[in-house]
Amino acid sequence: MAGTDAHATMRGPAPELAEPVVGDRAHGARPLVSTLGFPRIGPGRELKSALERHWSGRLDRAGLAAEASAIRRASWERQRALGVDHVPSNDFSLYDHVLDTAVMVGAVPERYGPASAHGSAAGLxxxxxxxxxxxxxxxxxxxxxxxxxxxxNYHYIVPEIARGQRFVLDAGKPLTELAEAEAAGIATRPVVLGPISFLLLALRSDAPGALGRLLPGLVDVYGELLVALAAAGATWVQLDEPVLATDLDAEIRASFAGAYGVLADAAGPLQLLVATYFAGLRDNLATALELPVAAVHLDLVAAPEQLEPALDALGPGRALSLGLVDGRNVWRADLDGVLARLRRARERLGADRVLVGPSCSLLHLPVDASVESELDPELRSWLAFATQRVEELDLCARAVADPEGAAAELAAARAVREGRTGSTRVVDPAVRRRTAACTPEMQHRSAPYAARRATQDARLGLPLLPTTTIGSFPQTPEVRSLRSRYRRGEIAAPQYEAELQRRTDEIVSFQEQIGLDVLVHGELERTDMVEYFAEHLAGCAVTTAGWVQSYGSRCVKPPVVFGDVHRRAPITVGWFRH
Structure with a gap:
């Protein structure tokens, strides 16, 4: 194989699969449920804790590996208990799955020495x-x-691909996790970032010239990986190709056919699922559906309109994995709409050619809304984090197989959704009146820049280059302790505010002493800027465990915006006046 053209010449008619590929042929059989990935941080951010202790020298490699293994096992067991049939493995990462893929294929710059993505002593x-x-x-x-x-809002590490890059397989991580799950009595479907998405994400602007040169060697390594996974007992492998939901030229489309022809040959009896997400495939739909694989996953939340064309174009013996519930949104799904799409697919394809799953990996959701004890029950009932998304999938799968048995649960889910859409907490007439009264003139300044500058100079008298710290001062251990005591009810609000005011006075005095021109008050009253304002705005709620991974050990806890937003009272005025 000398390049993309060599792979393209291998493209032939997609092989027909004579046997059912994903489930029971019986019309009333429960469809199989799968997830494309699950949150890897743990319900209590256990991964963050383990990483930070390791980096600070308080947890050795063996301890980190043990804690990572415990997080993985808990995730697999949770999903199996929730009714997932195709449980993913290799979706966990100590930092980032794209970086893991780079290590797996040997794309490690020489300056970093050996690198390991699975916690072994060599290369961590x-x-x-x-x-x-x-x-x-x-x-x-x-x-x-x-x-x-x-x-x-997830961030990946961009692989560094050398011009003469030679790819070499290190299958330690996917094989280790497959074996871990097997030892726990759980059969899993290994998840791997697909070869073309990996290269395009790494090469970016350099892709047009380099893809054809690099892809053949990379595909050979992926073929070796599939052989190793099959030998280790895997029956399915999920290859994520999210670039299929982006604009691709004819050369890249042709590279898919050639590359997956090679991979299908290497896979042997191994069933391959190509997963796409975040958007519809549009012009790439035919490319995806013609790949010689057992199943293709489509995001029917972002692009429900692609279901009918996919049903028309899917070849015999292939299956569709339907992305039916939102892997990026925290609101309960419209299960009636989900069931309509699921039933339509089963009518067209048969019961044995349909998988149900989320739109994308559940990595982008918090783990479990049921632990949000500080939210009021009504608002909590509206939420679906990763655990609830799987519960929705299981309910829909059972509803197809046993409509009467699932009727009560479906009615309850319908009532919750209708309760949210009709709630007075969601729509605030006063906010709607104010927004309706907005005019184009409100988007423009009342005076030009030169006039505003003259007014500011006269009032403030600042030098040409004023000095300032711009924002907040450090949240010291003493301030954090004070806030914790206040939240536990150990000190009253007046005492808490008085102590913060005293410390704010010290911050302002310090800035005056060192001669800063523009002073700040230090923002000691705020734990997190976004969370602080969300707590003071109607229409927003703050969770206690709604953490989502941004990268590595970095997690964010976005506020939940559930209704029209407005200030109940001034938020910052009191602190500035003080």
Whole structure:
């Protein structure tokens, strides 16, 4: 194989699969439920804790590996208990799954030395150095570039591909996790970032010239991986190709046919599922459905309109994995709409050719809404985190097989959804009146810049280059302790506020003493800026465990915006006046 053209020549008629590929042929059989991935941080951010203790020297490699293994096992067991038939493995990562893929295929820059993505003693320093910088062999190294994963708030490490890159397989991580799950009595479907998405995400602007040169060698390594996974007992492998939901030229489309022809040959009896998500496939739909694989996953939340064309175009013996509930949104699904799409697919394809799943990996959701004890029950009932998404899938699967048995649960879910859409907490007439009264003139300043500048100069008298700290001062251990005591009810609000005011006075005095021109009050009253304002705004709620991974150990806890937003009272005025 000398390049993309060599792969393209292997494209032939997609093989027909004579046997059912995903389930029972019986019309009333329960469809199989799968997830494309599950949150890897743990319900209590156990991964964050383990990583930070390891990086600070308080947890050795063996301890980190043990805690990571416990997180994985708990995730598998949770999903199996919730009714998932195709439980994913290799969706866990100590830092980032794209970085894991780079290590798996040997795309490790020489300066980092050996790198391991699965916690072995050899290479863990190099792995974390690529992710966040660090010292390797006495040299301080910068991290690789990091950028956003498509249009999500997750960030991936951009692999560094050398011009003459030689790919070499290190299958330790996927094989280790497959074996771990097997030892726990759980059969899993390994998840791997597909070869073409991996290269395009790594090469980005360099892709047009380099893809054809690099892809053949990379596909050979993926073929070796499939052979190893099959030998280790895997029956399915999920290959994520999210770039199929982006604009692709004819050369890249042709590369899919050639590459997956090679992979299908290497897979042998192994069933391959190609997963797409975040958008519809549009012009790439035919490319995806013609791949010689057992199943293709479509995001029917972002693009429900692609279901009918897919049903028309899908070849015999292939299955569709339907992304029916939102893997990026926290509101309960419209299960009537979900069931309509599921039943339509089963009518057209048969019961044995349909899988049900979320739109994308559940990585982008918090773990479990049921633990949000500080939210009022009504609002909590509206939410669906990763655990609730799986419960929705299981309910829909059971409803297809046993409509009467699931009728009461469906009615309850319908009532919750209708309760939210009709709630007075969602729509505030006063906010609607104010927004309706907005005019184009409100979007423009009442005076030009030159006039505003003259007014500010006269009032403030600032130098040409004023000095300022811009924002907040550090949240010291004493301030954090004070806030914790206040939240536990150990001190009253007046005492808490008085102490914060005293410390704010100290911050302002310090800035005056060192001669800053523009002073700040330090923001000691705020734990997190977003959370602080959300707590003071109607229409917003703050969770206690609604954490989502942004990258590595970095997690964010976005507020839940459930209704029209307005200020109940001034938020910052009191602190500035003080």
């Amino acid at each position: 320093e190099g792995y974390f150095a690529m992710a966040r910088g660090g010292v390797v062999d006495g040299r301080q190294l910068a991290a690789l570039e990091m950028t956003k994963w498509f249009d999500t």
